[in-house]
Amino acid sequence: MEQFYRRDGVGNAIVTGPSGVGKSHLTYGLARFMNEQFKVYDNPRSILFVSVVSLFNKVEESFSIDNGFSKAKMVDLLTKVDYLFLDDLGKESRKDGNKAKNEWRHQLLYEVLDNRHNTIINTNLSSEQIKNLYADDFGNGALSSRILEGVMGNSFVYPKDMQDRRY
Ligand SMILES: Nc1ncnc2c1ncn2[C@@H]1O[C@H](COP(=O)(O)OP(=O)(O)OP(=O)(O)O)[C@@H](O)[C@H]1O
Ligand SMILES: [Mg+2]
Numbered sequence: 409m410e411q412f413y414r415r416d417g418v419g420n421a422i423v424t425g426p427s428g429v430g431k432s433h434l435t436y437g438l439a440r441f442m443n444e445q446f447k448v449y450d451n452p453r454s455i456l457f458v459s460v461v462s463l464f465n466k467v468e469e470s471f472s473i474d475n476g477f478s479k480a481k482m483v484d485l486l487t488k489v490d491y492l493f494l495d496d497l498g499k500e501s502r503k504d505g506n507k508a509k510n511e512w513r514h515q516l517l518y519e520v521l522d523n524r525h526n527t528i529i530n531t532n533l534s535s536e537q538i539k540n541l542y543a544d545d546f547g548n549g550a551l552s553s554r555i556l557e558g559v560m561g562n563s564f565v566y567p568k569d570m571q572d573r574r575y
Pocket of ligand 2: 431432433495496
């Protein structure tokens, strides 16, 4: 994955697996490593690692108080960065079909992902679950296809029966 991006590969990457197997640990390490490598090769790029839960909580908070995390600001920031890491995609959404709650969240994700490449995602969801979860507001799979854009060859799936490192 790191070599793919170091050679200027373009596309998203996805790391999928059960809770606690080390997806956040692995991708955070990758973000730091890529940052170092780009510096070593005298080719600095901007890299941002974002927890989707914290991001959406901050943006939601900005609806009532000016905390500097407005939707427009976040879309701008997340769109411009060269490599964006999204930690735990899916955790921001409600799976019980609470459409009103998901709507602005999915809109934000769509705006970001439609305007950028090279997003490295980690999630508990399989690609089938991603297609289902993000099918609601943007029928015909517009959002899920942007999430899964170019992941072929850059997807890493932890085994379903892998041990949780937290226990
Ligand atoms: N390679 C590793 N070496 C040492 N500790 C690790 C390693 N990978 C993960 N851990 C530790 O195991 C725990 C779980 O890892 P992590 O949070 O990355 O899991 P996760 O797959 O992101 O889980 P979730 O889906 O719940 O977010 C953390 O405390 C992490 O520090
Ligand atoms: Mg995690």
